[in-house]
Amino acid sequence: MAAETPVVELKQITKRFPGIVANDSISIKLHKGEIHALLGENGAGKSTLMNILFGLYQPDEGHIEINGAPVAIDSPNKANELGIGMVHQHFKLVQPFTVTENIILGMEPSKAGGQIDYKTASEKVKKLSDQYGFHINPNARIEDISVGMQQRVEILKTLYRGANILIFDEPTAVLTPQEILELIEIMRRLVAEGKSIILITHKLKEIMSVSDTVTIIRRGKVIDTVKTAETSPFELAEKMVGRNVSFKVDKKPAAPGEKVVEISGVTVKNKDGIAMLDGMTFDVRRGEIVGVAGVDGNGQTELIEALSGLRKIDSGSIKLGGREIGGQTPRKIFEAGVGHIPEDRHKHGLVLDFSVSENMVLESYYKEPYTKRGFLNFRAINELASRLVSSFDVRTPSIQTKARSLSGGNQQKAIIAREINKNPDFLIAAQPTRGLDVGAIEFVQSQLIQQRDQGKAVLLVSFELDEILNVSDRIVVVYEGKVIGEVRPEETNDQELGLMMAGSKQGGHMHESSK
C-alpha cells in the first residue's frame, strides 16, 4: 500500500503573497480511492494550496507529480486535462442555463453541421447522475434548483470532463444538515468508483466520518498527516490550533430583561406574491440569545432582511425599544441600535475591492471621527481597523490589504469585529460561524454570549443545530414563514428540533411567546 505511487503528490510547495508565506514547503500525497482531508485554521493556506493544484496560482517553489510524473499545471484547463476537477465554495454556474447547458459549457458536443447535440449531452449527464445517485434533472434551470443541487451540478461538471481527482473546498459550508449527509454519500460512492478526493472542511465531525487521512496545516506549514482511524476530534483540534479547544460553550443562565425587539404579524411577499413571512411573531429580550431554527427557505432570509431594513415589509410591525422600525432604511435602523452580521458575506458584508480598513468603517464612515468636515480621517479609520484586527484575530498581512485577498474565514471575522464593535442594542447574527475554524467558532460564540451578558438582545439564525442548541437561551422554530413552536435548549434535543423544523407541531412545547 505504501509502495503504491500516489495519484497526486505535492512536493515542497511554497507560495508567497505580499507580506505573507501562504504555503511554506508543503508536501502531501493523495492515494487512489482515498479521501484526504485538509484541516487548518482560517488563513492557514488550504485554499491557496488547492488553487495551485488546480492551476489558478503558480507555486514559487516546489512541484507537483501526477501518477509519479512531474507536471506543470499552468491553468485550470491544464488541470482538467490531467483529470483534476475543483468544486469551489462559490459556484460558477450560469443561472438561466439548464443543468446540461452548464455542464457542457466550453466543450459542447456538436452534430454534423455545427449544431450543439443537446440530446446526447443530456443523456450522458443523466447517465452520470444515475451512476452516482445524484437525482438530478438534466433539463432543470439552475435558478430553479436548490443550493445542494447546484453543488451536484458542479460535481457533475468535473465528472463529465473526466476528472478522477476531485477537490472540494468547504463544500458543506452552504449545505443544510440533510444535504451534508447526501454529499457524504456521494463522496463515498465516488471513491468506491476509484476517484480520489481532497476535502477541505472545518467540521471535525465530517472529517471523522468520511476521510481516510487528515493533513493538518498551521500558518502555511504541514504539522502532521494522520490516519483518521487513529485519531480523535480533540487531537485534531489541538494539532490545528496549537492549544486545547473546548467543544462545550461556557455560559451562565440568561437573565432576560425587558423586550427590546417586538416582531408582530410581519408579512413579506416575494415578487410572485407568495408570502415568505406569513404573520411572523416573536420577541427578543434584553440579555438573551434567541435562536431561530428552521430548514433553509422557511423565511429566515426574509426575516433578517426585514429586520435590517434591506427589505420592505408588506404588513405587521417591528418595534425596537418601543419604536417602529419596520420598513425604515438600513441606516435609520443601524442608527437606532441594530447590528447585523449578514448571511452572505460577499454580497452584503464586504466591499471586496476595499481595504480591510475601509471595510471596518463601511457603515460608520460618515461619523466623527472617521469623517471630519467631509474628509475621511484616515488616522482614526486606521486606528480603529488595527484595534479590531488585533482584538478579533483577523489574520491579514496589513489593514491596507484588500478584503478580497483575505481567506474566507478571516473575511467573516472582519465583519463580526465590525458589527460587534458598533455595540448594538440588538445584534442579528446570521450564520455567524460559517466557514470559521473551531478555534474561531469558540471565540465568536463567546463574543455573542458576552454581548448577551452585557444586556444586549441577540438573534442567532443558524443552520447548525449544535450551534443553536449550545448558544441560544430560547429557540423559535420557523416553518413556512411562521413561528410554529418555541423551546428551551435544555428541554429539547436535535431529534425533536428536527421534527419541529419539518413542520410537525407535536414535537415542541407550544406556548405563546413568553410575556
Place this chain on the structure above:
Amino acid sequence: MNQANKILKWFVSDSFIVSLAAIVLGLLLGAVVMLVGGYNPIEAYAALVTRVFGSAYGIGEMLRETAPLLLTGLAVAFAFRAGMFNIGAEGQVLMGMTGASIIAITLPGIPTGLHMILAVIFGALFGGVWAGIAGFLKAKRGVNEVITTIMLNWIALFLSNYIVRTFLLLKGDQRSENIPASASASIDWLSSAMNNARVHWGIPVAFLAAVFFYYFLWKTKQGFELRAVGSNADAAHYAGINVGRNIVKAMFISGVFAGLAGAFEVLGVFHYQAIYSASPGYGFNGIAVALLGMNHPFGVMAGAALFGTLSYGSGGMSFEAGVPPEIIQIVIGSIIFFIAAQGIVRFVIKPFYGKRKKEKVL
C-alpha cells in the same frame, strides 16, 4: 518621504509598465504600417515630435487639444468608478457648449471675466443635468445607462443644433454669432507669448479637475460612498448608503466634467458654436482616454496628453513626411488595443520581466 516612495513604486508598478509597453508596441505597429505603405516611419515620428515640441506654438496647441480629451476622459472614468459606463460624454459636451453659448451670447453687458465664469458654470450645469437624466432613469427605473446615454447623445446633437439655429444664429451661416469678448476664456497674454496658440483657461481647469477627481473620490466621505456603490451596490445598500442618490450624483459630476469640456471649446477655442451635421466625437475619444488611463485620474491625465500629442502631431506627419493622418489613427487605435488586450502585452514583455525578477534575487 512616504509620498516619494509611493510615486516611485507606481513607476515600477505592473500597470505602468504594461501601459508603457502598450504605447511602444502601438508605435511599432504604426511604423510597420508606414513601412508597408512606403513611408519612412523615423522621418514621420520625427516630424510628429517637432510639430508638437518644436515651438511654443506647438506646445500651446497640443495643450489645447489635450484639455477637452482630459475632461471627457475624466467624465468617463468618474462614472466608471461609480459602476457606470457613461457613453454619453459626447452629448454632455454638446450640452455644455450650448449652455455656455446661451449665457455668452444672449446676456451681453456682464463684466468681463464674470461673464465668462457664468457661462462656464452654465455649460457645466447643462452637461451635469444631461448626464443626471441618465442617472435618474437608472436609479429610479433601473434603465441601463449605456442605452440612455446613447439616446441622449442624439437628442443633444439635434437639440443643440436647434437652439443655435433658432436663437443664436449668425445670419446666413451654419454657426452661432461670435461670443462677446467679455465671455472669452482665452488667455490672451499667454496666447501672444506662444505665437497665438489658442491657449485658454480650460487647460488649467482640466488639470485641476483631475486633482479634484482624485481627492474627491479617495479622500472624502462622498467619494467613499460613490466607490462603495461602484464596486458592490448590495453591500453599499446594506451599509446604509443611498444607492440611487449616489448614482445620480456620480452621473451629474461626470456630466459636469464633460460639460466643462464643451464650454471651454466654445469660449476658449472657437468663440462661437457650430451647427454640427454629425457628432464631433469629443466624448468618444474620452472613452478611449479613460481606457488608456485605466480610469485613474492621473492615468487619464497621461492618456489625454498622449492622445493630444499624437492627434495634434499627426498634422506634422502629413505635412512633413506625407503620411496620411489615417496612419496616426491606426497608431492611436493600436495603443488602445494593446492596453485593452493586456494579455498580449504581458506575453510580449514576459521574457524581460523574468530577467528583472531574477536579478532581484541575485
